[in-house]
Amino acid sequence: MKTSELETLIRRILSEQLAPAKAETKTHGIFSSVDEAVDAAHQAFLRYQQCPLKTRSAIISAIRDELAPQLSALAEESAAETGMGNKEDKFLKNKAALDNTPGIEDLTTTALTGDGGMVLFEYSPFGVIGAVAPSTNPTETIINNSISMLAAGNSIYFSPHPGAKAVSLKLIAAIDDIAFRSCGIRNLVVTVAEPTFEATQQMMAHPKVAVLAITGGPGIVAMGMKSGKKVIGAGAGNPPCIVDETADLVKAAEDIINGASFDYNLPCIAEKSLIVVESVAGKLIQQMQSFGALLLTPAETDRLRAVCLPEGLANKRLVGKSPSALLEAASIAVPAKAPRLLIAVVNADDPWVTREQLMPMLPVVYVPDFDRALALALKVEEGLHHTAIMHSQNVSRLNLAARSLQTSIFVKNGPSYAGIGVGGEGFTTFTIATPTGEGTTSARTFARSRRCVLTTGFSIR
Ligand code: NAD
Known part of the structure; x- marks a missing residue:
């Protein structure tokens, strides 16, 4: 089979996993049920997986450009809705997340070569990540996680805190719209209209959620660890x-x-x-x-x-x-x-x-x-x-x-x-994975490490 025929075959196999395109729904990433939201994010992931790296970079650049003028309003709304913290410092936290969260440059490739051939270690996406955000840093966590997880090639289901519902949903919809305008894929970033604790539990149990990234207190991190899924757990501290x-x-x-x-x-x-x-x-x-x-x-x-x-x-x-x-x-x-x-x-x-x-x-x-x-x-x-x-x-x-x-x-x-x-010095994160040990998270934390081996040379030493 010629290479071009093989490529066509592979594309056909991949596209068979995609549901037939539905009439344009314009949900802005906000769904009425967890099932619908996760299914939509999974379909978005399958499409995103076929895009080149430059698509990921384009989305992240657009997020940085288009959210910048909204940071002050987001900070004010976040302080007002949660009744915690102050808008000046929340603005600084939002800005650090937007400007200083690494993009695809974080996904460095490592190569080993020798008499036995060549080995590549590369970072690949997990799929749909179920990300739980706290009430204490609602918008900065969503900005930071979105950049890191999209850079790593994933789609995201967010579980915002019910106490920060309005500002979180507004931000999730804005990021999903930016991603759509950049690459034509809807639902890379989704949630539900009513982000209840029950919805978070349903999301954690959903078979199409590949990995959980939980930023919150000890209770929710412990709950995630019982899910049987891989958990990147960012829990409480007492510095x-x-x-x-x-x-x-x-x-x-x-x-x-x-x-x-x-x-x-x-x-x-x-x-x-x-x-x-x-x-x-x-x-x-x-x-x-x-x-x-x-x-x-x-x-x-x-x-x-x-x-x-x-x-x-x-x-x-x-x-x-x-x-x-x-x-x-x-x-x-x-x-x-x-x-x-x-x-x-x-x-x-x-x-x-x-x-x-x-x-x-x-x-x-x-x-x-x-x-x-x-x-x-x-x-x-x-x-x-x-x-x-x-x-x-x-x-x-x-x-x-x-x-x-x-x-x-x-x-x-x-x-x-x-x-x-x-x-x-160093990059910004609002998800510091403490009990599970990943520490200060970035794109590579939300990626699977894979090894690709060539046995027939490619060492030029
Ligand atoms: P929280 O544990 O009350 O809530 C965190 C998230 O978990 C929210 O989205 C909430 O909706 C969800 N949640 C909580 N209880 C739930 C339940 N019973 N069922 C389903 N979902 C549930 O935390 P918080 O008050 O929003 O945030 C403060 C805590 O988070 C502090 O302990 C702080 O140290 C920790 N935190 C850790 C990091 C980190 O990076 N390690 C970052 C920020 C906050």
């Missing part, structure tokens, strides 16, 4: 921040305030507790106050704890609220100049320290020395393998902490968000 006596205290204070107050402490990577060597604790706190932190008295700390962490667990109504809103909720006077962050000196076993709380209130624990600081940080991070931050000029200690904590992200002498490419 400790260590400051030792060698640190540049002015820089440390500014970085910690910037990181811990970012989007009112909603990011899973944000500093959630500060562990400081006591010989420099007073100076550090003074510096933090000069950068806009409000130090609470022990009595105020107790009042705030009672409303924010009743029975030790975060009060959902106060997650992601501003420092002033937290003070008001605890009937504590709000200073004329609104604080950027609340801080309070507490014991190591305080629930402010031991629990992820996602509020702009940073508990501070004094320790006698670096060894005790590291031991406490290990306890607080509790093997989540998520994020830790450290300020120190002592390289051996920085190395020891990084090696011992084994977190997916370890930031040295910077704000936590430097770990996701904001003001630090």
